[in-house]
Amino acid sequence: MTQQPRHVAVIGHGMVGARFVEEVARRDPDGRRVRLTVVGAEAERPYNRILLPEVVTGRLDLDDLALPEADSAAVTVRRGVAATAVDPAARRVALDDGTGLDYDELVLATGARAAFPPVAGLSEDDGAPAPGVTALRGVEDCRRLMSLVRPGAPAVVLGGGVLGLEAARALSEGGVRVSVVESSPWLMRRQIDQAAASILSERLTAIGIAVHSWRVAARWLPGTGLELDDGRVLAGDALIVTAGVRARTELAAGAGLAVEHGVVVDDALTTADPRIHAIGDCAQHARGGAGLVQPGWEQAAVLADLLTGTAPGARYRGVRPVTRLKAEGIELASLGDADADGTAETVTVSDPHGGRYAKLSVRGDRVVGAILLGFPDSAATIAQLYDQDAPVPSDRLALLLGAARPEPRIADQAGPALVCRCNGVSREQLEEAWLDGARTRQTLAEQTRATTGCGGCVRDVNALLAGWNNERPAPAR
Ligand SMILES: Cc1cc2nc3c(=O)[nH]c(=O)nc-3n(C[C@H](O)[C@H](O)[C@H](O)COP(=O)(O)OP(=O)(O)OC[C@H]3O[C@@H](n4cnc5c(N)ncnc54)[C@H](O)[C@@H]3O)c2cc1C
Known part of the structure; x- marks a missing residue:
């Protein structure tokens, strides 16, 4: 088999484009299979935009948002350069600096832009935001x-x-x-x-x-x-x-690809053109994912498997949506469809005086949806059940109120419970990293990627760390 690396061009160096580059570099560190060129319209190195509100509060600086970048000679990054058109027949991308980029495979990771509703006075004539x-x-x-x-x-x-x-x-x-x-x-x-x-x-x-x-x-x-x-x-x-946001689909539409509210892709993240792929917020998959980082990162890993030839059978299967409001003093999580088209069994607890509300919808003893305001412990347990598609305990009310622990597999410290949903990191993997010497949140993050997505698991990781650091003797290895 020829060893000439194929050239993969990536348009967009945001949260998902950058992750794709990292995933390719993990699978093909010497660039024997794939040579990558990434163009990104933003001048900054890739950053975690989810944490921008934390910069507004002053808890983080913009520098704290930097995402890891692949350190590989097989990767060329061009910052502050935008793609302006794609010619699928010539397999060439035109760039706004007047140059072009030929490709064997093209990955669109152009994300989304903020949507401005048609309210008088919001924008200037050129589309820029009005003063204020x-x-x-x-x-x-x-x-x-x-x-x-x-x-x-x-x-x-x-x-x-x-x-x-x-x-x-x-x-x-x-x-x-x-x-x-x-x-x-x-x-x-x-x-x-x-x-x-x-x-x-x-x-x-x-x-x-x-x-x-x-x-x-x-x-x-x-x-x-x-x-x-x-x-x-x-x-x-x-x-x-x-x-709201609107997927950036102009390049795909201009290239004649199928575009609805996003660039339409199949389970292999491929568009109507077999050499052009789309991932992240710009992509539209039948079973969802746009608008959340975890599905985008999963797509990046699947596409890296495919384009490096690491796992030709890899496929993206859709998302089980979990949303957490990251607002100081308010614990709110929502998962699945709590109304579940009226076909589920539903238990609801409403406590306006205490500022709390919980709703759990179950079908065939599996969680199909939940809304949990002010119930952080049961939110964590129910999210685990939902993630693992595990059976719920028979006392649903106790589960909602945080009084019921389901079967030991979930509660068990050594169990497979998912702690960081964004990066798919389990408690077991964190513990392994801890045993290997990662004793701080930062070192755990470096080794496992936990806490580097939406930040919603920081509390859980801190609690695990505190438990391990305080209760266990230092391991011999
Ligand atoms: C404040 C905030 C909070 C959020 N909170 C959460 C959360 O809690 N949980 C969650 O899952 N998600 C959250 N999200 C959404 C999450 O950030 C996105 O799902 C994620 O960023 C998608 O990554 P992406 O790479 O597809 O798009 P982006 O991160 O938007 O990156 C796209 C990149 O492509 C570049 N680009 C576009 N067109 C071109 C072109 N023609 N040429 C070159 N470059 C181009 C853009 O400049 C941009 O840098 C939040 C988003 C924001 C803004």
Whole structure:
């Protein structure tokens, strides 16, 4: 078999493009099979954009967000360069610096951009955000946001989904007086039901965030605030637009590939052109994944298996969605479909006074969905059951209230429980790394990648570490 490496071009050096490069380098460290060229429109080295709200709170610096990069002579990275067109017949990509890139295989990892709703005054004629307006998708947005807000001054967040609420909470932690406007009847409508959202709204109000659900924004008035459809004006020096994202599909559409809301791919992450692949937020797979990093990283690993020839049978099978709101003081997790088209058995606990709500939907003794507000321990247990498609204990109420531990396999310290969903790291793998000498969160992260995704498992990893470091003698090896 010929040893000439094939040339794989990657467009987009964001969270998923960078992971793909890393996965290829792990499988083919000397570049014997694959030579990679990555072009990324952003000037920065790849970073974890999920943690941008942590920069807004001041807990992290932008430098802390850097993602690992493959150190391989077989990888060429071109930062600050954008692809402008793909010619599938010539197998060539045109770049905005006037050069071009020939490929054997092409990977689109162009992600998504913030969607701006059609509200008067949000954008300039050239499409740039109007004065006082920003999205929160990239480093530049984050810098702009921080230049617009000040402690004690008002700001408005347009969009009460997960990102909007995380941004609102981050700003309120810094003393900004925040209002959230959501055009749907309730907050986080894609993840939680109305009863949970009503309790969530009360919790937000209690920490100083004003919530305006089912209110349509009419006009942004720079220097004044956001006018609503009922004529009220919410004061705001800044408007943070978190009203959803749109997959970047222009290159694929221009190349004649099938595009719906994303670039359509099959289980091998291949588009309508067998030499062009798409992964991450720009891709549309029949069983979902766009909008979350874990499925994108899984896609990156599958495609690396395929393009390096490491596992020609590798396939992406879709996602079991779990969403955690990362907002200081609010523990909210949502998984699967808690309403489950009315065919599931459902147990609900509503405690508005305590600011808590829990709903568990089970079909054939398997979790099909759950909403858990203020129940962090049962959220962790139920997420494990869901991940492993394991049977739920017969006392569902006890499970919801955190009083029931399911079968020992889950609770067992040596069991296979998944701790870091983003990177698929189990408790067992963490323990192995600990036994091999990783005694801090940072060294565990370096060895296993745990905690380097959404950060939702930091608490669990810290707890495991504290237990191991305090309770066990140092291992002999
Ligand atoms: C604030 C925030 C919080 C989030 N929280 C979570 C969370 O808690 N959990 C979760 O799972 N997900 C979360 N997400 C979503 C997560 O960040 C995305 O799913 C992930 O970044 C997708 O990675 P990607 O590489 O597909 O896209 P991106 O990270 O957007 O990267 C795409 C890259 O491609 C580049 N690009 C685009 N077009 C071109 C071109 N023509 N030429 C060259 N380069 C190009 C872009 O500049 C960009 O750098 C969050 C996102 C944000 C912004």
